[in-house]
Amino acid sequence: MTELHREGLLTPREAIDPVHDGTGRVEVRLRTSDGTERAVRVPPGVSVFDAASWNGVAIDSTCGGHGTCRKCKVQVAQTAPVTSHDRRTFSEGEIEEGWRLACLVKATADLQVEVPPLTTRPKAATVGVGRQVILRPAVQKRYVELDEPSLSDQTTDVERLRAALIDLDFTCGLAVLRRLPKVLREADFKVTAVVADEQLIDIEPGDTTGVRYGLAFDLGTTTVVATLLDLETGTPAAVASTLNRQQPFGGDVITRISATMLDGEALSRLQSAAGSTLAELADEVCQEAGVDPAHVYEVALAGNATMTALVLGIDPEPLGVAPFVMSTAAFPGVAAADLGLKVHPRAPAYVFPSLGAYVGGDIVAGMLASGLDRDKRLRLFVDVGTNCEIVLSDGHRIVSTAAPAGPAFEGGAIRCGMRAADGAIETIALHPDGPPAEGAPVVELGVIGSTDEAPLTPRGLCGSGLVDAVAELVRVGLLDSTGRFVPDADVASIAPALADRMGRIGEERVFVLAGSLPDAVVLSQRDVRELQFAKAAISTGWSLLLDEMGVAPSDVQQVLLAGSFGSYLSPAAAVRIGLVPSLPVLRIVSAGNVAGEGAKMALLSVQERNGAAALTEEVTYVELSDRADFNDRFVEQLAF
């Protein structure tokens, strides 16, 4: 302890403040009653309670770390500041022994913490990429039976309720105040308080604690997914998805931003298109699960920065033109009603914060769902799409960037490109020396929606099919490493069984995947170039991030392929064309809809939500268009 501290001139917190190391993180060692110890590294200032929750170590609590329930007792080996809550909870002797409330101890230096056995078994749910989340939704309900007022007890209705909600504090806005006196008296002062974060959003007659729902949205540029979650159990009650009704304004974020720049009315039309998409899905899941929309008390939404701006009615223009600036990273105080939703009229909406104009809330949600910052392995997260977001983390440092991959992966600008819908070729295997078996084709195709009983005629090529086609043509040698089809003269010797598949449309060379020219489904030379540019942009992105962190591609221990496209992509093909570092395919994992999973986590746990906010503080965003070495690197990465 310093001299200043002993003299009372330093608060205890400041006394331990300057200790944390260079990585910007501090270590909290949590020892549980079964003797196991877990060391977790968190940003300085995170509470011991949050640090434990984020890492699946349960500590008793009913208030969720708001300093009100006084149940999260832990024993800290280091001298930690004493709050008035600690003083009301512990004896002087206990305080001397290091007992503190975990939610009030900030980890500003390395700490050693003993976690006593739980007195209640916390509920948990598995969400995201195998993450175990301890249930502590922002939405809390408490049933109370209040003493009726009397001349000797004229406590106001609000204070009477506050006194009864021992483990929750709240503010009460005008709308609830207008209901409160009547509901209390009509229900004989036996009511259920609904508190979301620190707002009293409703007061319901009788005991309604069993009914508590939330809605998680993944608002994609193309597809929107809604999950209705039972917040009591953490389980999904219904899931639905549909196309984003903004489609008529253009397929990607840039065309939609452009629309708002050309037409003064477009922003409000885009806003209501997104809102009505969400509303339609909300109706659908509530109906399917038989849930009254008024029992949906909170909404969480993950979307890229443009989708988030548009659904909130915020001018997206600065996102679309250099220097690509967001109006805000975080969105406090948004209500479900602001998103056009008719759920509980005072339901708040948690909108995921964004890291940058092109690393949006969907990526923050994905990082949360995949626990990217809670793992000491070197992991690369790639969300493949028109705009490709890339994040690299070793659990201490996290760097991210966005690569403009162009529309190749969405089927745009590709001659026979189409969305991943029925009739799209999604996998391709080539047999250059003849059929692998009697009667088998030399060009083996996987077609979406096709079955052995009812085969579909291929109609086009989706993004994953494109990657597979190029990867296979590179593998068999019909495409050279510069991405050019080999001369006609060499085809027969390189791939005799596929020679008749090479052809031309006009001057352009093509490879016939299905059907016969001129109506065939083909891969053209220009298609190869499009994909080549896209993969070069992406691999330039992650290779610059690897440099930034000072590690080699082979050091990467896991690649998470995210987004609807990434989930379809064959890991082997992705490696072969160089879209991801050259690694054993087992290290390459399809992560699925991680944005939607992150949104669910935010509904189920305020600790996880705090984790998302911490992420935005921690991640270093690297702007590619500002890098002098981008072009050199890009040219390097063009080769297959």
Next chain:
Amino acid sequence: MTELHREGLLTPREAIDPVHDGTGRVEVRLRTSDGTERAVRVPPGVSVFDAASWNGVAIDSTCGGHGTCRKCKVQVAQTAPVTSHDRRTFSEGEIEEGWRLACLVKATADLQVEVPPLTTRPKAATVGVGRQVILRPAVQKRYVELDEPSLSDQTTDVERLRAALIDLDFTCGLAVLRRLPKVLREADFKVTAVVADEQLIDIEPGDTTGVRYGLAFDLGTTTVVATLLDLETGTPAAVASTLNRQQPFGGDVITRISATMLDGEALSRLQSAAGSTLAELADEVCQEAGVDPAHVYEVALAGNATMTALVLGIDPEPLGVAPFVMSTAAFPGVAAADLGLKVHPRAPAYVFPSLGAYVGGDIVAGMLASGLDRDKRLRLFVDVGTNCEIVLSDGHRIVSTAAPAGPAFEGGAIRCGMRAADGAIETIALHPDGPPAEGAPVVELGVIGSTDEAPLTPRGLCGSGLVDAVAELVRVGLLDSTGRFVPDADVASIAPALADRMGRIGEERVFVLAGSLPDAVVLSQRDVRELQFAKAAISTGWSLLLDEMGVAPSDVQQVLLAGSFGSYLSPAAAVRIGLVPSLPVLRIVSAGNVAGEGAKMALLSVQERNGAAALTEEVTYVELSDRADFNDRFVEQLAF
């Protein structure tokens, strides 16, 4: 310093916490650079900055005590906790010498504070009962010229603005976020931020810092007064008053509460009647002063508990029936729009908190305006009306109650009663032994609206006329101390010149004030009884408060008569009938419309507003209907 403190187990704040004395207040001695010292007593926990501001001692500050501008430097003789803000502001040597930021030092024990000379001259205004208020409105404007974003500086719009507003912090809601990107860019990043408390309520192109208005309302049951205040200078720009449009529902709060109990639609009709009254006045003052209503950025409203509930659309029923419970004492988060006002769309509304169902926000505002808690004299505050609110303070302890005076003072239930309008008799002097001068009347009347040039015929008797009439009749002996007219036989000997004024209507004895029976303006025996009951209720109220505080009526150093009625009342008459303690008339002061003055103060100074909140914590409310000794005392007080 205690052992625990030295060991870092007690925060410094807690170390000095338990010292304050039994009165519940602590003393802050402020010595200014001119050598004068001022000792002020405040509730523990109040900041030194607020304590000084409340008592007219100016300390440098631009942020108004929010801990952001770091200008409010003072030197504290006692060891005070050091915050991180102090550490950033002062050198270690200065901290050791006791330098601290005044807004962060809480007076939890008696303190001696040196206040350095001001570097800027603070603006101040005189409001309330001669109170000097240092201008620091909740509404602040700052003109900033921001650096434009670039690829090497992609800070979000919100954070760019935040970084420029060094002395103010804010949150930015969705509505402003929707405007922000466009306004910033269209104005070349030269904008004025409008922050009300910690909310960014608008962003205006260019420099608009000179234009800043607020609206103060006194929402009375009968009369509503609006004052448009220039927040730059603290001066009123226009004042207007009108009758409350709720009048058709009944003249007093009880009839209006009853209306809502009988008719399910009445609450919303009463709400919109009050709202439209406020809106009409807002239009009127803005037009008169030539001010755009959009430049009114905040509203303050003082009203009794019922008026406040009705204008906010809160069910008033619990206020009207035993045990007389408020739904809430304070009203956080109310917007001007919630009051039906079309001023700035995001203007907040500060609604004065209430102490009890019958000691409302109007009284809290009145206590603030009269500085009732900032004065060591024993002072009695009486707001005379249908419901009479009484507060007694010695600057340390404050006790209050409400007395049901009935409608006598509003002219209701009085035979010739009328409102204080043109034609109402408001003063009376009787000359029982004949005219005081040649040609002068034996019954001298002051009539509202009457002039020597254009005398008005008296039409009736308003409240103050009623008190005067009874007081004069008691003085001359025509009413005995039990309130009964003396026998007819004794009249001629007691007051020969007034004998012909005594008469009868039916069985009831009356005194003719003007005109001739049966159309005369009279005071009847029943009128006397009404007033007698009202004054008994009031004097029972203050006498019980004097007992509560253990002081005698003669100890009272000042009586403040408040409310529109109290302001008209003749101090001498009030003493004669026993409405106030028997004191020299110089100690009895008409305080005027103190509720309206309090509302103005709340607009001009956040410190004063904090003072109002502190008052609600400090005042002890005494419920009369719960007192066993009320009836005995009441009977005692019936006598004149």
